[in-house]
Amino acid sequence: MNSIIPQIVANSIIAGSLYALVGLGFFMIYRTVKFFDLGYGALTAFGGYMMYWLLTLLSVPTYIAIIGTLLLTAMLALIMNRLVYRPLRARGSSNMVLLVASLGLFTAIQAIIAILFTSQFKTITIRSLQETVTLFGAFITHTQLLMIAVTIIVFIGLSVLLRMTRFGASIRAIGDDEEVAKIVGVNTKNIVSWVFIIAGAIAGTAGLLVGLDTGIEPTMGMQLLLKAVIAVIIGGVGRMYGVVIGAFLLAFIENIAVWHLSGEWKDVVAFSVLILFLLFKPKGITGA
C-alpha cells in the first residue's frame, strides 16, 4: 500500500500543475479586467488544435509548431478582446454582460473547432516525450515533467513581470483601479491587449501540453476552465501564488476523493469544495 502514496502525490502534482497553468492565464485576465472570461476555456482547446494542425497535419518541425501555436492562440485572444470585450468595457458594461458575452464566444469557438477538425478525439505524439522516469517511487512521463517545469517557469516569469517591470506595474495599476490608471497616463487599452496576448499564449501552452499528455477534443475547454476557476477562487482572488496553491489543493482533494470514494464523485467533490470556500472563505486562502 505504501508504494501507492508517492504515485498519488505525483498524480496530484501533475494535475495541479495543469490547473495552475490554466489558472494563471485566467487569473491574469480576471485580475486586470475583473470579469470571469469563459471564452478563455475555448483558447486552451484552440491551442491544442493549432498544435495538432501544425505538428501532425502540416508536419512542421516541433519548435516552430510550438511557437506557431502560441502566436495563433495569442492572436485569437487579442481578436476576442478587440472585437468584443473592449467595446463592451468602453461602454461600461457590467460583469454580467461580459460574462454572457464570453459564454457566447466560448460556445461559438468550440463549435467552429468541431466543424473544422470534427469531434474525433486526437492525440499529438512527440517520441522523445513518451518515456517515463521514476522519482521517489512514482512514475512520471517527460511530458508531465515538462508540464510541471513550464508551470514553474510561467509562474516565475509572471511574478517577475508583475513585480519588477514598469509594464507589470501598469497591469497592477489597472487591476486596482482602471480610471485612476488612465488619469495617471497608463495606456490602458494597449496594456489590456497585451494581458490578453500573454493569457492567450499561456492557454495555448496548456492546450498543447494536454494534447501531448492525454489528447484533445473540441469539448475539452469547459472542463479545464471550471477547474481553473475553482483554483483561482480557492487560492484567493488577489494574489498570483494563491492561484498555484489553490490549483494544487484542488488536485490533491480530487485525487484523495477518487481514492477514497470513486471516480464519478470527482466533479461533485471539486465543486462542493468551491461552494464551501465561497461560503466560509470567499477571499480564498491568501485572503487578498
Place this chain on the structure above:
Amino acid sequence: MKNIKWIIGILVVIILVVVLSNGGDKEQSAQQTEGPIKIGFIGPLTGDVASLGENALIAAQLAVDEINANGGINDRTVELIAEDGSCSGKEASSAAQKLISIDKVVGIIGGLCSSESSAFTGILNQSETPGISYCSSAATLSDAGDYFFRTYPSDAYQGVFAANYLRNEKMIDKVAVLYVNDDWGAGLKQSFIDTFKNLGGEVVLEESFEKDERDFRTQLLKAQASGANLIYYLGFDQGAVSAIKQRDELNVDLPMFGADPWDDMTIWNDVASISEGFGYTVPHTTDSQSFTSKMADVGVSEVSVCASQSYDTMNIFAQVIGQVGTNGSDIKDALYDVQYQNGISSQNISFDENGDLVGAEYVVKTIQDGQVVEL
C-alpha cells in the same frame, strides 16, 4: 424599438411558413408510389459521442449510394435524411417527430445512444413507423413496442460472453471493473458483473468515470491495490487511449480487457506497442475488409463501432421495402421474419419477438506483438 418588433415578427412568420410549407407539400407525396423513398437517420452529430454518430451516418449514406447505384428499390431512388439526436432525449424526440410528420420517412435508422432511442419509441409506435437502432444496447429497450428493432446486440449477450470467457478460459478470479458513466457502460457492466459473480469470480473494484474523463491514474492505482488480476475497461476510444497510456506509465502490471468500442484502429495505432496480451469482445463480423476499404474511399480512415450495423440496417430496410412496399405496418411484420444474409456486422441478421437481434455471436480479439488478432 419599434423596428425590432417588426423584424422579430417577420422572422417568426418566415420560420413558420418554411416549417409549414415543408410539411404541406410533403402531405400528398407520402402515399404516392413514385418519387424518392425517404429513410430517416438519427444519431449524435454534436456532443461527446459525435465522432461515432458521424461515422455511422457516413456508413448509412454509403449503403444508400450503393442501393441507388444499382437501380434503387423497385427503381425508386432512396433518400437518407439525417437529424442530430446529440445523445439526448429532447433532441432525439424532436428529430424523430420532424422526420415522421414533415419528411414522412418510411423508416428510421437510429438512435445511437440508448437515451436517444428510448425517447422516440413511443412516437414510432404511435405513427406506425418502423425504427431500427444500430447501436442502442440498453436492456430496457427490449420491451419498447412492436415498431422498434435493433441490429445491435443487447448488453446482456456481450456481458455474459465476456464474463464466461474471462472466468472459464482466462481463469481470472479477481477483476476490477472501470466503466464509463453512460447508458452503454452501466448496462454492460451490470450484465457482466452478475454473470461473473455467479461463475464464482470476484469483482474487487467497481468504479465509473465521466465520459470526458482523461485522468485515470488514481483509479488504475486503486485497481492494482485491489488485488485484481485483470482490469475490465468499458469505455470509448478517447478514454481507452489515455487509460492504456497511463497504465503503461504507472507500470500497473494488470492486463486490460475491453468491449466492442475497442474494435477501432485509432486506438491501436497509438498504443498497440504497450498493449501486449490485451483483448476485447466484439460481435462476430464477416470479412469486413471490403467494408473498411469502401469507408476509406469516402474519407473515413478509422471505422468506429456501430458503423457496420448502420450499414446493414440500411440494407435490411432496402430488402424489406423491396418485398412489401412502403407501408409502415407491412414493413414491421416483414422485419419480424426477415433473414438478412452476409451482413457486415454479423453473418445473418434476424429479430426475435422483442425486435432484438437474434443470437449475436461474439469473438475475442487480442493484441499480439502489435497486431490485432482474432482468436
Place this chain on the structure above:
Amino acid sequence: MSILETKQLHKTFNGVPVVNGVSLSIESGKITSLIGPNGSGKSTTINLITGMIPFDGGAVVIEKGTILSRIQPNQIASYGITRTFQNVEVFEQMTALDNILLVLTERNVFSSLFEKHTQYHLDIAERVMKRLDIWEKRNDMVENLSYGQRKLLEIARVIAMGERTDGETKVLFFDEPYAGLFPEMVKLVTTILKELRDEGKAIILVEHNMDLIRELSDYVYVLDAGKHLKEGSVDNVLSDQQVIEAYLGN
C-alpha cells in the same frame, strides 16, 4: 429628553481612528447639524449610526432606552431611523413612483407577496412627490432624471418613510442633501426641513454651506479628525477660535 444618543462611538480604518469617542444627543423637533472640515468623520459617524458600517466601540441609545452595540441596516427602520446618502443611492431602472411606493408597502416576504399597492399608497406618494414637485416626473425611469431630481427623490423617500402606518420614522439623517442642487431647489429643501422639524421630527444635517447651517441649525456639533471638538448653539460655535482654526487648518 433626547430621542437618540451615541456613547463614545469609535471606528478605526486599518489603524487610523476615523471616529474617536463621539457622543451626540439628538432631540425631537430640532435640527442638529454636524459640521467639520473634510475627513473629520461626519459621514462616517452617520454611517455608523445607520448601520452602514459596523462600529468598533461605543453604543447607540435609541428612544425606548435600548442600548445597541451593533446595528444592521435592515434594523434601523424598526428603530424609527431613516436617511439620505452622500452620493445618491436610488433605483435606476425603475420609475420614480416605484422608488417611493417601494418604501410605503409591506416589508415581510409573505405579506408583500399578497399585497398590491392601493389607491391609499398612491395618494401618499402623490402628496409627497408633489411636495418636492417631482410628481410630473413620476413615470420617468430614474436613470433619465437629473442629479438634482434624484436628490429630491431621496428626500421624498425619507418623507414617505414618515408616512408609514406601522410606526413613524422620527429620526431623519440628511447627508449633504444640498450638494448639486439649483438655488430654487435649495429654497424648497430648506422649507421642507423646517416643516419636518415643526412636525416634531429629529433631523440630523451634515452640510458644508455655513449660511444654511446658520439658518437651519438649532444645535451644532463640530468634529475634527474624528474627535468631538465643540458643541452648542450656532452663533457661539461658529465664532469659537478653535473651530475657525480647525477649518482654516493650522
Place this chain on the structure above:
Amino acid sequence: MDYIIHLFILIGIFSILGLSLNLVIGYTGLLSATHAGFYGIGAYAVAILMKNTGMNFFIALLLSIVITVLSALVIGVVLSKFKDDIYALGSFGFAIITYGLMLNLQGVTRGPLGIPGIGRPELFDISFSTNLTFLILTLVLAVLVWWMTRYITRSSYGRVLQAIRENEKTIQFFGYTTYWYKLSIFMISAGMAAIAGALFATYITFIDPSSFTLIESIFMIAMIILGGLADNRGAIIGVIIMILLPEFLRFVGFPTEVAAQMRQVIYGLMLVVMMLYRPQGIYGKFKF
C-alpha cells in the same frame, strides 16, 4: 401537423422555464445556472413517483413541486448569501453538483440508464396520450404559470425584487431583509421549473441526466436574455425563437454533420451580438 403540435408543446414547457427563470435573473438580477437542475429534480420526482407507486400524474406533480422547492431551499440558503458574479459561480457549482447526484445516485435515479416508460398523465377518465390533448394540458399549465409570474411581478413583492436587482445594499436601509426575498423567489421559480420537468418527463416518457446539464441551463439563460430581461412577453418571445431556430436550421440545408454544430455557432454568436448591440434583449426593460 403532429410536428407543429410537438413544437408548441416544447414551447409551452420552455415558456414555463423561461418565465420562472426570468423572475430570478430578469427581476431580481441573480444569474442562476441551477434552473436545469430543478427542472431535472421535478422530472425525476414525477417519473419515480409514477413508476414505483403508480401515483396519478397530478398528485405526483404536487409532490414533485414540494420536493423541488425543498431542494431549492437547501441550495438557496447558501446561494442567497452571494452577490453578482460570485452568485453566478456558486450556481454553476450547484448545477454541476445536482447533475453529479442525478448521474451517480444509481439507487434512486438509475444513473445514466435513466427512467424509461413513464406513463402519460390521466385525469379521472381523460388520458393525455395523444399529442393534441397533451398540448392542451401544457398550455393550461403554461397559462397558470404566466398568470402567477404576472401576479408576482405586479405585487409589492415584485417591486422589492427589482430594488434588490438595482441596489441591494440600499434597499436594506428601508427595512427589507433581502436574504429572505432572494431565497423565496429562488424557491418559487424552482417550484415552477418542477412543473416543466413533470411535463417533459411524461411527454418524452424517458428521462436521463443528459437533458438536465449545465449546458441546458445556459440555453435557458440565452433564451430569456435574447427575449428581454424583466419582461414576461420577452421571455416568451425568446423561447419561441430559440425553439424554432434549430428546427428552421434543419430546413436551411446545411450539410447534416455541420448543421448541428452550426446551431451552436449561431447560439454563441447571438449571445455576443445581443450583448454588444442590445443587452436588454428584444423586449427587456433591464440591462445587467
